[in-house]
Amino acid sequence: MSTRVVITGASGNVGTALLHRLAEAGGYTVTGVTRRQPPATGIYRSAQWRQLDLADHDATTRLQSVMGDADSVIHLAWGFQPTRNVRYLDAVGVGGTRAVLRAADVAGVGQLVHMSSVGTYAAGRYGQYVDETWSTAGIPTSAYSRAKSAAESLLDDYEHSHSDGVTIARMRPGFIMQRSAAGGLRRYTLPAFVEPSWLRFLPVLPLDRRLVVPIIHADDVADAIARTVERRAAGPFNLMAEPPVRRDDLADALGARPVHVPSSMLRPAVALSWRARLQPIDEGWLDMAFTVPLLDTARAQSELGWAPARTSSEAMADMGDGFKNRADTESPVLAYRGPLTSVLRDLRAGPITARKVP
Known part of the structure; x- marks a missing residue:
């Protein structure tokens, strides 16, 4: 029996790498949710597609129908531009995370894997390693960091009020690169x-x-996400490659x-x-x-059996x-x-x- 996953932002940087990883593993039925649907060519043929802007007012309702029988939802969608329209970026990032979380809860999804970032971490340990307990207050002068921090706060509030709700995992990678x-x-x-x-x-x-910054390849992020789904893991996971x-x-x-x-x-x-x-x-x-800060990845190594390739x-x-x-x-x-x-x-x-x- 295949595992059904719904991936928001499935045609982006990490999403594309994840499609490759899941296709190689086999046993997955994938639905991709994206604002701009890719053509049915290459790796994008491995998924069914639903076109949806997470900033739309009816995003929660529309997502519920997509997530109906999903085993896991992997939330990757995020906006990086337009940097002059922070209201829209927040609607996609923070509002989109809220919509995904609400829809997953109503649909009874077992697990939500949220793509957070090193950007969610607070200042104070530049050039030093931190584990997942470091403050996620973000960097106040960065709109991207503020939004990543706000999205994690939404997840915190949900977990505090829904002890038997959706299992949530949070991936916190460094800056992600691939060809x-x-x-x-x-x-x-x-x-x-x-x-x-x-x-x-x-x-x-x-x-x-x-x-000095943490860097990681998109394929290694995709591998960590796949392992998180396979193990139905929960909690935050730092991801970076060495050396800084x-x-x-x-x-x-x-x-x-x-x-x-x-x-x-x-x-x-x-x-x-x-x-x-x-x-x-x-x-x-x-x-x-x-x-x-730099990222201590001991938890991902021990809980997921993960190491960057x-x-x-x-x-x-x-x-x-x-x-x-x-x-x-x-x-x-x-x-x-x-x-x-x-x-x-x-x-x-x-x-x-x-x-x-x-």
Whole structure:
């Protein structure tokens, strides 16, 4: 008998990796829920699809019908753009999590696996390892971090008031990379007129020498999620690969010379360029990069029998190869758009930081 899973955000970065992982394992019937439905090609043929924006007012009701006989719901859907429309991002992230949780409860789903993030953690241990008991208060200046923290608070409230309700697991990975996500990451993080392969000609990397961040490959995140479903595991799980990535590692990957520029000087430059619509990342992402802790993964190793198959360097190299070769997938979320296409879309529909559909 197959295990029926419903995956929100199933056509995105982690969702695509998870589809591969479940298909390889066999024994799963998958329903993918996404705002932009992928074509029935490649790995996306392995799932049935329901098109739904979790920010819609009727999302809870519509999700209930999708989750009717699901054994597990894996909630991956999240918004990264438009960064100028925080109300919509919160409606997708926090409101969407609320809708998924309510629908899963009403539908009697046995397990909910929620994709949280290192971004849910509070400041105070930068460059040091924390386990899952560290505060999930988030980083106040980061809209992404605030929303991840608020989503976890929803889960906390539910667990406190529903002792016999849905079993909840929370995955807290570091920054997730893979080759086939390069197309999507290019749109969300680089100016529309920049071709990612041009980064190899960057002569210097002006960045604070203190930088140290947790990195993990999407395939390793997918493996942890699959193991969580297989074991019907509950609770939070930190996920990262070793060693932590430092500024000089990024410079080496780009073939650039590292130059120390304090984050306090970088922040106004990022803020001003974002406000001037020269690039799509606001200063909250920089704050988070220089604030979040490293992740102790002992619980995932002991409870799930999990260990990352790729080092952080291998994960970065895989993403770098994707940038150089314009890697993407058939999914609209991960599809590659070159500079000309991106600029024309900005002129027609507005910049990615402001329009509803990135």
